[in-house]
Amino acid sequence: MRWILGDQLGPHFTDDLQPGDRVLMVESRRMFARRRYHRAKAHLILSAMRHRAADLGDLCVIVQSDSFAPALAEHRPTEVIDPTSHQARRFVREQPGLAVLPSRGFATESALFDQWSSGRGGRRLLMEDWYRLVRTTLGVLVNGDAPEGGEWNFDKENRLPPPKGQRTLGVHAPWHPVEDAIDAQVREDLDAWAASGEVSFIGDDNPRAFAATRSEALEVLADFVEHRLVSFGPYEDAMLAEDWSMAHSLLSPALNLGLLHPMEVVDACVAAYRRGEAPLQSVEGMVRQVLGWREYVWHLYWQSQPDEIPNALRAEVDLPEWFADLQDGQVTAACLSSALREVRERGWSHHIVRLMVLGNWALQRGYEPRQMVDWFGRAFVDGYPWVMTANVLGMSLYADGGRMATKPYASGGAYINRMSDHCKGCAYRPDRRVGPEACPFTAGYWWFLDQHREDLRGNHRMAQPLAGLGRLADRDLLISQEDARGSRAP
Ligand code: SF4
DSSP states (O other), X not given: OEEOOTTOOSGGGTTTOOTTOOEEEEEEHXXXXXXXXXXXXXXXXXXXHHHHHHHHGGGEEEEEESSHHHHHHHHOOOEEEOOSSHHHHHHHHTSTTOEEEOOOSOSSOHHHHHHHHHTTTTOOOOHHHHHHHHHHHHTOSEETTEEGGGOSOOTTTTOOOOOTTOSSOOOOOOXXXXXXXXXXXXXXXXXXHHHHTSOOOBSOOOOOOSOOSHHHHHHHHHHIIIIIHHHHTTTTTOOBTTBSSTTOOOXXXXXXXXXXXXXXXXXXXXXXXXXXXXXXXXXXXXXIIIIIIIHHHHHHHHHSOTTOOOOTTOOOBOOOXXXXXXXXXXXXXXXXXXXXXXXXXXXXXXXXXXXXIIIHHXXXXXXXXXXXXXXXXXXXTTOOHHHHIIIIIIIISOTTSSSSOSSOOOOOHHHHHHHOSTGGGOSSBTTOOSSTTBOHHHHHHHHHHHHTHHHHTTOGGGHHHHHHHHHOTTHHHHHHHHHHHTTOOO
8 A cells, every 4th residue: 555645646656556556645634733824725735635536536545634643553554655855754764664665756866966966066056057967868958968049048038027018918818727526525624624723724715726636737737838838938037916827837736746747847848849839938948947946946955954944144033924924915015915915815926926026025124034934835835845945045035145046136126126017006116215115125125235244245246236235325224214114014
C-alpha cells in the first residue's frame, strides 16, 4: 500500500504500481487546525485529494482523521514517495515499516543541482546560470550548446508595461472550473469545521478558481497554450487593477499539487513555438519560470537548514493584522489594497504582485522573515515550504544576505507606476516622498535605504541609490514621517 500525499496527485505518483497494490490517502484535520490557512487553499487541497480518490476507485482508501498517526497505524502503508518539506520528510522516516521512495514531480535531479552549486567556488548561485545548465542538459530550446534564437533570455522584451488606456489586457479569459458534488461536500465539511471552532480560515470562500483534477489541469494547460501564451511573455511583469490574471498560466496550483509534471508544461509550450503559434519570447519566459525558477527554488530549499530562517537585515516587525488577515479595505494605498484583495478573493496573485508589491512592502517595513514565509505558505493556494522559503527569504526579503539576489528588491512608487495603472486612482502620488500625498512605497524605499545603509554599503549595485539618499534635502523629514507610520496600514 502506497501512501499518497496531498501534493502527489498526478499519474506520475502511481503509474508504477503493480496489480494488487493499493493507495492510501489521509485527510488530517489537525493539519488545517494548526495554522490559519486561506479557505480557498483548504478547499483546493481537499477537493483535489477527494477527486483523485474517486478517480482511483477501489484502488484507493481515503481516510478522514484528526491526524496522520491513527490512520497510518490502522492501514499500515508500506511505502511513500519522499515528501516536499523537511518536516514531512522527518515524519515519514519515523514511521516503522514505511519505505521512502525518491521524490518525483520535478524535471531535474538533486545531484545536478548539488554538483552545480558546489562547483561555484563561493560565487553567487545565480538562477540564470542554473537555468542555462538545465536547458542544455534537458535539450530544451537549444541547438547543441547554443540557445534557440541566439539568446538565453528575452527579459528585455518581456518587461512591457500594460497597454496604455486599457483596463484589462484583453486576452481570452482564463479557464474556470465548474464545481461538482465533491466540491459541495468539501464546502460543507469546511463550514462544519469552522463552525465548531476547530479550524479558522483567512480569505473568502469563493467558487474554486484552480484545477483540482488531472483532466482540469490538462484543460488549463491547453487553454493557456492556445489563448494566452502569446501575450504571457511581453506582459508577464505588468499589473492592472481590473485584471487579476493578465496572461498568466494559472498552472502553479496544479503543478504544486502534482497534477501535472513540469515537463508536460514545457513540452506543450515548446510545441506551440515549433508550430509557429507562440513567439519565442513568450515560450522562453514560460520555460524560465518552470525549468529555471521552479527547479531552482526546489533544490535550494534542500540546502536550507530545516529550522533556520536567515535574517540578514534583522527584520523583526510582526505582521500587522490588516496585512496578515488580508484586510484590503483598511488600506488606502491602491496597489497594496489591490494585492491584498486579490489574495483575499482567490489565494493567488501573480509573481510581480507578490514580489514588487507584497514582498517589497514587507522588505521595506522590516516584516519578520519567518512570519512572511509562513504567511505566503498559508495565504496562497500554490504556497508550500519548498516554494516559499527561497522565494520569500532570498528574493523578496534579502534575508539570506544576497545569496540569491544581487541586491534587495526594494523599489519606490515609480516602478509600480510604470508597470501598473494603480497610481492613477490612488490617494497618494508616486513622485511624492513627504507630506500627505507621499507615496508610502516611495517614502518607504528611502526609509529602508536609510535604515540599512551600513548593511548595503559594500554592494556596488546599491552605491548609486545610497548616494541619492545622501543628497535628499528632505531626508530628516522623510525619516520622521516614516518612523511615525509604524505598522499602520498605509
Ligand atoms: Fe502604490 Fe504609491 Fe502608486 Fe499609490 S502612489 S498606487 S501607494 S505606488
